[in-house]
Amino acid sequence: MLWRRQGLLWWIFLVNLVLGWAAALGPRAVLGSALNGSLHSRELVNRFDLGAFFELLSKPEVSLGPMIGSSLAFVCMFFLFMLFINGGIVSVYVEDRRHTWAEFFEQCGGFFWRMVRLTLIGLVVLGIVGSVPSIINAIITKAYNDSPNERGTFQARLVMLAVAFVLFLIVRLWFDLAQVRTVRDRERGMFLLTFRTLGKALRHLPRLFWNYLFITLCGGVIIALAMRTWLHLPHARFGLAWLLWELAIFVSLAMRLWQKASMAIWYDGHAQALAAAAAVSPSPEPVAAGTTTAQPAPSAGA
């Protein structure tokens, strides 16, 4: 489905690219004023002399603060953009058909505030989940102070990171499922939906988690390959390095959309299975029945 609806991916990548380009305009002008007329700048081209780089950063005219500030604004713009079009993205994958611009933006607008509410609830949950590794880390740090076992501490931190990774992935799939249900089932009570979705996500956790983990690992392998290739590129071949990392960003975006698409497919199949079971069963499952009746256009007749 990701490939069938690849236009969405290219469009999001293009927005990401343009925002990145716009964010780099200011730094390019500032750095250019210090570097373009200087022979010393070649220390940053044919090799990357960290001494020359730090010296550059110490120049008063090359102030990092404003550059970071303006760039973060572009980062936030992309976040808001993704938040705005999220309803449209999910809708495209749920319905699995080409949308006109009008249809797409109608879906974006129609689900916008529900997506905002889900994101806010998701942030609260992520904050709570994220505090668990922080607490563990504080305990490890305290233990480290009195332990001569450096490797043990490192391994404990690795385990902590792995736990954090698993928890974050579960939260992500939980809220992705909630987004799919919002769009497919036209749900409105986001708070209640979040809790109901948690139960469903936990019941089907092995399947969903493996799905998300597999996609994440695919992305990880590609990033690792990109990193390895990059490390073997000569410093002067920056053009190639740039293309390589753009490709990596494209792939990473694709992985994220793949997760959303896979969730839409899974939930659709799941809902249809429940509906089919309800059709032959004398006492249908209430949730499945509700789901089936609220089902909109394309797969409603399944």
Added chain:
Amino acid sequence: MRGRNRLAALLLFLGCTGWAWAQLPPLLPSQKAPLSDRVVAYHIDVRYDAQKHSLDAQETLAWTNRTGRPQDRIPFHLYLNAFQPNSTFMKETRLVGTRGTSAGAMTWEDKKNGADEIKSLEVVGMGDLTKQIKFIHPDDDNGDDRTVMEVQLPRPVAPNQTITFKITFHDQFPEVMHRTGYKRDFLLAGQWFPKVGVWWKNAWNCHQFHANSEFFADFSTYDVNLTVPANFNLGATGVQTAEKRNLDGTKTVSFHAEDVIDFAWTADPRSKIVEDSVNISSGNVKIRLIMEPEHMSSVPRYMKALKGTLQKFDEWIGPYPYSVITVVDPPPGGENSGGMEYPTFITAGTSWWLPRGLLEPEMVVEHEFGHQYWYAMVATNEFEDAWLDEGINSYVEVKIMDALYGRDTSALHFRLGDMGEREQERLQYQGVADLDPLTSNAWEYVNGGSYGGNTYGKTATMLLTLEHIIGEKEMLHALHVYYDRYKFKHPTEEDFMNTVNEATGKNLDWYWKQAVRGTQVLDYEVLSAGSAPTGVTSTKKLFPKKGETEYLTTVVVHRKGEFVMPVTLEVKFDNGESLRENWDGQDRWHRFSWVKKARLESAEIDPDHAILLDHDRYNNSWLREPDTHAAGKLAGYWMLLVQWLAMKLAWLV
């Protein structure tokens, strides 16, 4: 038969003698003539309590009056008393920070408590003088500071007369801070015993313990017996001369050192000892690494750095006269005892995960070993002339690290980027270039950053620039002469500068005045440059022809800073011609001009990149055609970073 028995006895005797000789430590008393004036002879018996991290000791101290005048007041360092809430060290640390602690970050905890308590003090022939002890504060008016005590003698000691002190004292070590203390079972005992001040420049020199300073002491002999739990591994200044097991589960290990200015030791039941040796012109030097078990993978890195450093010092400066060098690798949490020098005994620092491209362990070992020359033998006053030991040592560190690991890769060596040691020193200097002169007292720098940036970074950078002025060979020769002349002495700043002047045959006072005694910043720039056709007709101006049109080329070089230094300008023309011009740098600016049938392509001040004191190297050049590669590359990576961050943040949606 008798004859055969005699022969057997003789062979047995020779065999035993040979065995005994083989067992003798390589440096025992009376095996060689004194290298120094040996002002003090210390004999200390120590019993260490590993549970309380404290010790009780009896010190017999024979001091010879080499001051040339009668003395009736003798000052002593009691530096463990620095680790008390209202000491000068603590007050300064709270105000300006110190190694491992930033200003304002020091909070008092009981485990930081350290103490050096005198139980009794007697002078042989003069009686018990415990009540004559008073604490003095030569550097400030802090009545709570107890790091220097003075003993008033009932009668003066005549010149060249020797008196013997018998001191009983109790030490409490702090949890590792500022180079000394314990961490779990590990102990690094530095500045732990009552030590006599130095008579220097016709006065007693015995400073309080400061946040940003190291130490100063006289050449002495040490015989120290350390009684510790039997399972502890020990290392110390000098050589081990004996070891015996005691019935109470302890052991007593004896160490002897001579012609050294301090004595430090370490004890740790977990450590592993690795031994090796290296051959230099003075003979075989034993290397003893006392390693944390988890850091064993760093052994080859330590060894390579240490052997290479010993050989380079031997080649460039002079032979290492001691028979052993001990390196202590501190445990996790005890890092603040790392990176410190004591005679024949240094502390390093590493971690099991440290990547090879980060040459921190190599640098630390190189640097601390270098202090065997610039501190332990050429024993300058680290309180008042910190740049002489730290700075000269940092300069030699750059030279040796460059020789061993490559000029551009001697500090960091990764695929992503690299950095030479000289750049690291330069970066330290850049941030504090105009804050304090090198001649400041160590504790009077504006803050810890200025102390470090100037004494290490600026001095190394200043000497690398000086090397450009006088030549590399001449520079190393001057250092060799300085070492040879002042080893086992206490030279001053003037001694160093005069020696360099004399050894190079050049009067460099103009340089010392600015680089050492001043805070002038060195910064030259190409203010403007360009070529314009000399013809007056508008046609020629509009349609210049390469190789035919004549141009007037001008380059204006500007001295932005107050530091005056002769500089070289290199200009390149579009016909491939290259010229170098010199300017004495005295005026604020200078205009160079040429009339040629070629246009200026580029102009560069200091084309050999040798004036490392130049504060801003980006303004040293001018290009006719802007070179956008570097800005494009950095902006490209910036763009990728923004895209990546944006994508990661959008993961929340």
